[in-house]
Amino acid sequence: MKTGRKLKKIEKLNLVPILDSVFIFIFFLLMSAQFVDVYEIGSSLPMTQEIEDKKEEKDPLMLTLEVSKDQVVVKTGLKVTRSRSFASTENEQLTNYLRELKQQNPKENTMIVKADPKISFQYLITFIDSSQGDRKNKEKLFEQIVFDNSGVGK
Amino acid sequence: MKKKFTRPRNREAVDVDITSLLDILTILLVFLLMSYNASDLQLDLTKNLELAESNAQELTKFAPVLQVNKNAVVFLDNKEIGRLPASGSMAELTEALKARKSMTEEANKKLVNPHKPELVNLIFDKDMDYSIVQRVMHDSALAGYSQFKFIVKGNY
Numbered sequence: 001m002k003t004g005r006k007l008k009k010i011e012k013l014n015l016v017p018i019l020d021s022v023f024i025f026i027f028f029l030l031m032s033a034q035f036v037d038v039y040e041i042g043s044s045l046p047m048t049q050e051i052e053d054k055k056e057e058k059d060p061l062m063l064t065l066e067v068s069k070d071q072v073v074v075k076t077g078l079k080v081t082r083s084r085s086f087a088s089t090e091n092e093q094l095t096n097y098l099r100e101l102k103q104q105n106p107k108e109n110t111m112i113v114k115a116d117p118k119i120s121f122q123y124l125i126t127f128i129d130s131s132q133g134d135r136k137n138k139e140k141l142f143e144q145i146v147f148d149n150s151g152v153g154k
Numbered sequence: 155m156k157k158k159f160t161r162p163r164n165r166e167a168v169d170v171d172i173t174s175l176l177d178i179l180t181i182l183l184v185f186l187l188m189s190y191n192a193s194d195l196q197l198d199l200t201k202n203l204e205l206a207e208s209n210a211q212e213l214t215k216f217a218p219v220l221q222v223n224k225n226a227v228v229f230l231d232n233k234e235i236g237r238l239p240a241s242g243s244m245a246e247l248t249e250a251l252k253a254r255k256s257m258t259e260e261a262n263k264k265l266v267n268p269h270k271p272e273l274v275n276l277i278f279d280k281d282m283d284y285s286i287v288q289r290v291m292h293d294s295a296l297a298g299y300s301q302f303k304f305i306v307k308g309n310y
Contacts, residue, residue: 029187038193124287
């Protein structure tokens with residue numbers, strides 16, 4: 001038995017406007033594309049500031065990272081200086097130690113970097129990376145980096 | 155002899171299948187969107203310079219770009235300043251930076267969102283000695299630049 005229904009022709013979607021906009025979008029992206037991902041590591045020179053002479057009970061952290069060819073020395077404290085050394089391969093241990101320091105001093109965010117003039121720039125950047133924690137998970141340790149150009153051990 | 159005009163026969167419009175074209179465009183769009191960098195700094199690296207790798211994630215900002223390549227040749231905004239001397243400071247670099255700083259300060263007067271006049275982007279070859287980095291930072295500080303941004307390549 002035949003039904004009385006007629007087969008309706010399905011109308012095709014007009015994709016021309018969307019194609020136009022996609023083309024324009026692709027041109028815009030191509031023009032502004034940078035195929036090397038570049039980022040920045042901020043730092044500043046040591047600044048001096050006059051502050052009122054306050055009697056602080058707590059010893060300031062005064063975190064200093066001394067980077068030399070074969071080791072990194074982390075120094076803390078102003079009144080009582082403590083230091084801990086890490087071999088150049090112990091990046092993870094360094095990060096964990098700085099994490100501990102951050103937990104003990106959550107308000108501190110400054111780190112002084114002293115480096116041996118003979119080390120390479122990449123070597124220094126590797127240790128700065130280690131001192132910044134897990135950046136992928138937005139972890140923040142001591143993000144304010146101040147370069148002390150007086151040299152290691154001075 | 156004149157050609158006789160003939161009316162074209164009624165032909166059906168040919169349907170071009172654009173599905174494959176759309177597929178390519180979508181893939182291209184996704185790839186470009188993934189590699190899009192919202193930084194306002196346009197960077198042209200000089201020859202003989204390889205960026206240091208880092209897991210930094212902070213986007214670069216607009217500021218003068220100072221590049222030092224493997225041969226210790228200094229470029230300010232892609233203009234060659236000269237080669238760094240074996241020791242001591244480089245007077246040409248300090249002078250060029252001072253001129254650049256005054257240009258930024260002058261331009262800032264007309265801008266609604268002024269740029270930081272004390273900020274400079276530093277690019278060093280990854281194998282460069284830290285002593286050269288120190289000297290360039292020192293010369294920049296003499297010209298009035300106290301904030302440095304080291305430009306690095308993302309390696310994650």
